[in-house]
Amino acid sequence: MLWTTWLMANICMWMSDVAAAWMMASLAATPLWVALVQTAATLPMFLLGLPSGALADILDRRRYFLATQLWVAVVASLLSLTVFLGVLSPPLLLALVFANGIGLAMRWPVFSAIVPELVPRPQLPAALALNGVTMNASRIIGPLVAGALIASVGTVWVFLLNAVLSLIAAVVIMRWRRQHKPHPLGRERLVSAMRIGLQYVSQSAHLQGVVLRIAVFFFSSTALVALLPLIARGLHGGGAGTFTVLLAAMGSGAIVATLFLPRLRRQLSRDALVLSGAALQSAAMLVIISVPELWVAIVAMTLAGAAWISTANTLSVSAQMGLPDWVRARGMSMYQMAIMGASAAGAAVWGQVATLTNVRLSVGVAAVLGLVAMALTNRLMPGHGMVEDLTPSKVFQTPQADAPPAQGHVMVMIEFRIEPERAQEFRALMQESRSSRIRHGAVSWELLQDINDPGRFVEMIEDESWTDHLRRFDRVTSADVALRDRKLAFHIGESPPLVTRSVMETSRKSV
Numbered sequence: 001m002l003w004t005t006w007l008m009a010n011i012c013m014w015m016s017d018v019a020a021a022w023m024m025a026s027l028a029a030t031p032l033w034v035a036l037v038q039t040a041a042t043l044p045m046f047l048l049g050l051p052s053g054a055l056a057d058i059l060d061r062r063r064y065f066l067a068t069q070l071w072v073a074v075v076a077s078l079l080s081l082t083v084f085l086g087v088l089s090p091p092l093l094l095a096l097v098f099a100n101g102i103g104l105a106m107r108w109p110v111f112s113a114i115v116p117e118l119v120p121r122p123q124l125p126a127a128l129a130l131n132g133v134t135m136n137a138s139r140i141i142g143p144l145v146a147g148a149l150i151a152s153v154g155t156v157w158v159f160l161l162n163a164v165l166s167l168i169a170a171v172v173i174m175r176w177r178r179q180h181k182p183h184p185l186g187r188e189r190l191v192s193a194m195r196i197g198l199q200y201v202s203q204s205a206h207l208q209g210v211v212l213r214i215a216v217f218f219f220s221s222t223a224l225v226a227l228l229p230l231i232a233r234g235l236h237g238g239g240a241g242t243f244t245v246l247l248a249a250m251g252s253g254a255i256v257a258t259l260f261l262p263r264l265r266r267q268l269s270r271d272a273l274v275l276s277g278a279a280l281q282s283a284a285m286l287v288i289i290s291v292p293e294l295w296v297a298i299v300a301m302t303l304a305g306a307a308w309i310s311t312a313n314t315l316s317v318s319a320q321m322g323l324p325d326w327v328r329a330r331g332m333s334m335y336q337m338a339i340m341g342a343s344a345a346g347a348a349v350w351g352q353v354a355t356l357t358n359v360r361l362s363v364g365v366a367a368v369l370g371l372v373a374m375a376l377t378n379r380l381m382p383g384h385g386m387v388e389d390l391t392p393s394k395v396f397q398t399p400q401a402d403a404p405p406a407q408g409h410v411m412v413m414i415e416f417r418i419e420p421e422r423a424q425e426f427r428a429l430m431q432e433s434r435s436s437r438i439r440h441g442a443v444s445w446e447l448l449q450d451i452n453d454p455g456r457f458v459e460m461i462e463d464e465s466w467t468d469h470l471r472r473f474d475r476v477t478s479a480d481v482a483l484r485d486r487k488l489a490f491h492i493g494e495s496p497p498l499v500t501r502s503v504m505e506t507s508r509k510s511v
Contacts, residue, residue: 001176007134007137010134011145015142015162016097016159020093021229022155023093024094030355032352033090035227035354036094038344039344039345042347043101044105045340046344048102050198050334051194053197053334054188054190054193054194055106056333057188057197057326057328057329062178066173068107069107072100072103077163079096080162083154083155108333109333110329112320115127116325125313128316129262132254132258135254136254137255140255143248145158147241185470192464193330199438200327203438205381207323207334209377209383210319211335212381214335215342217278217312221285224281225347228246228247229243230359231288231289231363234359235292236292237294247301250308253301274374275375280303280306281307281371284303284307287300287303288304290360312339319332324392324475399473401466405466406466408503410463410464410466411504412461415497415499417456430459437461440476441475442462442463444461444462446460466503
């Protein structure tokens with residue numbers, strides 16, 4: 001049911017993108033205005049990705065998903081009304097495309113969090129590939145339907161059909177009987193949830209590498225999609241139908257490539273598969289600007305679609321595997337922010353380059369730079385194989401307090417006694433402890449060494465509240481348990497490290 005809903009939602013998205021791009025090409029044919037349609041569509045995800053991910057982690061996901069579909073339906077209705085009344089201008093079109101992008105920005109993280117909730121972890125790569133089929137089937141169906149409607153009855157009917165399909169998808173979501181289970185500690189505050197999401201990604205080298213790679217890929221590859229209406233017009237016999245055929249070819253290539261992804265994942269490492277996808281994408285971009293024949297462009301777009309799904313699916317699976325359930329929507333929202341931010345920036349940059357020079361040069365430079373940048377990223381930030389199991393472990397006992405503080409930051413101090421000659425080794429290990437504490441939500445972390453007693457170290461962890469302190473115990477994984485054991489191996493005291501918890505009378509303002 002949800003897969004069908006996602007298919008309908010993406011068909012609406014592609015219909016809207018095609019209609020908006022072609023409408024802008026009719027209203028203002030300069031490359032910059034046409035490219036800004038892509039910027040307006042993707043910029044909301046960059047601006048609102050983190051708040052939407054935080055909301056998807058703390059609210060009822062069914063109701064949240066439903067609200068996003070209703071938003072998209074309302075915006076599509078407004079677009080059809082402005083076209084029908086003949087009052088649509090380039091700035092107004094960009095504003096409404098931006099408003100539609102807000103709905104998409106709020107919708108994507110919640111769906112990304114729902115999929116692992118329904119699918120066992122070993123089947124997650126296949127499920128995400130199936131979602132890739134959804135995206136690319138919609139890439140075929142949406143442009144074809146939009147192109148047929150534009151050619152026969154006009155753009156207004158594309159937006160109207162988009163509104164109707166969005167409402168149907170909303171009705172389907174209403175039939176989903178998901179039971180929302182509130183957390184025993186209550187909802188996280190939005191600002192805190194956003195802060196913790198940022199901290200988790202910033203303290204994970206694995207996720208940093210994923211985000212950088214997807215940003216590099218989309219910054220360069222978006223030149224092809226953003227300038228495709230002008231590329232289509234430059235082909236022999238190019239027109240609205242040519243534009244939709246090229247988009248359909250890209251979607252077809254992606255669907256076919258999905259069938260080979262399991263074999264490719266077995267044969268190639270993540271980094272090798274991503275670099276191969278970037279190379280194929282660059283080759284396709286260079287071909288399509290070099291030969292002005294439609295059949296050559298169709299082949300090139302098919303290869304570009306295969307490159308797109310290979311790279312995006314590989315990195316999406318890598319991101320999902322590096323996120324525990326409690327922060328999944330926030331982590332995936334930042335992954336999507338990287339895509340949309342890079343796409344928005346890329347569309348603006350390559351559109352401006354095309355305005356100052358020409359479309360062919362802009363796409364060619366983007367192709368070459370994209371491949372070089374991906375090769376450098378692989379060299380500077382290589383992947384490290386499988387990600388640890390992030391399933392929460394219940395080994396640590398939740399602390400109890402006779403009178404839990406209702407407000408104020410909580411300071412936890414853990415005192416270690418170690419051999420002074422092992423101090424440097426201990427400090428290196430404690431940096432891993434710092435990353436773990438910050439990922440789980442601590443506001444700050446410090447390691448103190450006694451001036452007069454070099455074997456005495458104190459680990460200090462600051463939490464925003466007592467409730468947030470308790471939440472960290474729900475987020476402990478087996479890797480954190482192993483880290484605790486490694487720290488204890490340094491301790492030489494007769495009793496375990498002394499742990500004290502205090503309420504800070506003067507707390508720093510939360511980030």
